[in-house]
Amino acid sequence: MAGVVDDQANTVFVGGGGPGHASAQSLLLKYANRHGLIAGATGTGKTVTLQTLAESLSLAGVPVFLSDVKGDLAGLSRPGAADGPLHGPFSERAAQIGLDLDYQAFPVTFWDVWGQAGHPVRTTPADMGPLLLSRLMGLTDAQEGVMNIAFRVADEQGLALLDLKDLQAMLVWVGQNAADLSLKYGNVSPASVGAIQRALLVLENQGGDRLFGEPALELSDIIRQDASGKGMINILAADRLMQSPRLYATFLLWLLSELFEQLPEVGDPDRPRIAFFFDEAHLLFDDAPKALIDKVEQVARLIRSKGVSVWFISQNPADIPDAVLGQLGNRIQHALRAFTAKDQKALRMAAENYRANPDFDTAQAIQQVGTGEAVTSLLEAKGVPGIAQRTLIRPPFSRIGPVNDAERAQVMDASPMALKYGQALDRESAHEILARRAAEAAKASETDALFDMTRSEYRNARRYQPRAEAGEQGEGGRPARGRASRSDSIVETFGKSLARQLGTKSGQAIVRGVLGSLFRGR
Structure with a gap:
């Protein structure tokens, strides 16, 4: 029996074997960044296929980022069990396709937008x-x-x-x-x-x-390997996120855009730098404006030169726009059901996307394959699409199904990401700066209003100041105290006004400022 990764051939084993099936189907790592498609009706084995591909890429040292829509993929963090209920069928399948069934756990980092089922994942x-x-x-x-x-x-x-x-x-x-x-x-x-x-x-x-917030996710924290050289498998808890499908699709598209913008060109590497699995891909394209679809097409077309492998997972290839579908060279098609005329048309279109095999009708094969089987077409040497083959998908090495809360907490506590992303930060930014500007403007306006009101009262006091009494005369018959009385009254009025202002907070601030300057002068 053979293992999953062939380092000499630089391939990972996908499946094969058995009567009527290809002897072996392997994914060339050199062409893994030409992107891929996993499609099929509900219950036909898409999730397990995704799990096995993630395992194989991790064993080849390729980091993986995937979304866990139903919570089933968390089992990647635990080994499969030899005494489990699926061990019998798995052993039989492994013997049939010539594979060593090596149960093992994989390095996993859990992420969650809400910070509950994984480390908080944020952007700005x-x-x-x-x-x-x-x-x-x-x-x-x-x-x-x-x-x-x-x-x-x-x-x-x-x-x-x-x-x-x-x-x-x-x-x-x-x-x-x-x-x-x-x-x-x-x-x-x-x-x-x-x-x-x-x-x-x-x-x-x-x-x-x-x-939205900080610390924002750094790409280096998902593109990494563990101490043994296995690629880190990053699992985004998406069961709750799926309730907001627009938020789910936009976040994953943002992550793709960040990979495209930040990673340097690497030409044609011998294996991907990271593999990105976009489950429920139809959510990205439903009611999407043309500008957004063009953005996805641009990313899918150009990001492979950055060493990024993108896999779209959906029920039907028709969910993916043709411009994007044309970039997906590696294809794994599970069963499609054709109950209506629309389903039959979609089935024929799906079959036409494969390089024909003279041994069977591709459309019939797509209808007939059972759970855990698929019609595959993987890129061969020089990037040529492989002939369609009926393939038995290899069994996974990790657990199928979810983990309990204690097992998830154990993985999260052991991760270095807990310390880095556990506590949110709130640096000075637009909100604080604009609030400070508004407060300073209000304070300046209040001070101006204070002095304007004081000057107004001063003018009014001078205007309505009464003349001196007629009986109070000085030398030459002039009023003896008229000018002094007027000045005293003005001062008195100004003093009362100032006293009233000193009772306000602004007045008190002015006095503190004046006294402070006097004491500093001394």
Whole structure:
């Protein structure tokens, strides 16, 4: 029997063997970054196939990032059991395809947007950018334009957008200064600002306040190996995240974009730098605007030169746009059911995407394969698509199914990511800076109002000051005390006004400032 990884041939074993099946089907690591597709109806074995591919890539030293939609993939952190209920069928399958059944656990890091089933995974609005945020909130073109203005102004004024509070405060400032900004950047309507704020409130209620913040996820923490050289398998807990499908799809697309923007070009490596599995891929493309689909196509087309392998998992290949589907050279097609005319059309289209095998009809084979079987087409030498083959997928080495809370906590406590990402940070950013500016402006306005009121009362006192009594005359018949009385009355009035002001907080602040300067002078 053979192992999964053939270091000399630089391949990983996928499956094969048995009557009517290919003798062996292996994935060439050199062409693994040409991307792949795992498709099939519910219950046909897509999740187990994903699990076995993640194991094989990890054994080859390739880190993996995948989303765990149902909680089943957490079993990668525990070894399979020789006394388990599936050991018998697994042993039989392993003997049939010529594989050593080596039960073992794999290095796993759990991640969770809510920070409950894994370490908190965060990003910042600045990192995600206005395009993905607009997609996340379903904004119109006009509202997306206002969002772009907010990001542009924040960048020009050095206002960091690190969490939702920062973005909300920035939009308030944009609304307050709409007239000035419209002259430079284009129309900024209060209606658009209000609509964006409402969308942010909905996003916050869905858990967006947990997604945005610091410390933000660093790519180096998912692209790593353990001490034995196995690639780290990063599992995103997505069972709760799936309840907000727009948030789920946008987060994973952001992660792909970060890999594309940050990783250097590596040309044509002998194996991927990281493998990325996008489960429930149809959520990425449902009702997506053309600009977003173009972005996904661009990433899928170009990211392979960065050494990133992307696998889309969905029920039907028709869920994937043709422009993206054309980039997926490695394909594993589990059974499709054709109960309606629409299903039959989708089946024929799926079969046409494979290089025909003269030994069987591909469309019939896709309907006939059982659970754990698939029609596969893996890239061969020089990147040529392989002929379609009926393949028995190899059994996994790790546990099939979820882990309990104690087992999950044990893995999380042993991870160095617990210390790095466990505590959220709140640095000074746009929210704090704009709040400080507003407070300083209000204080200056209050001080100006104080002195304006004092000057007004002084003028009024001089205007209505009564003349000296007629009987009080000095030399030459002039009023003896008129000027002094008037001056005394002015001083008295000013003093009363000042006394009233000293009773206020602003007045007290002025006195403290004056006295402080006197004492410092001494």
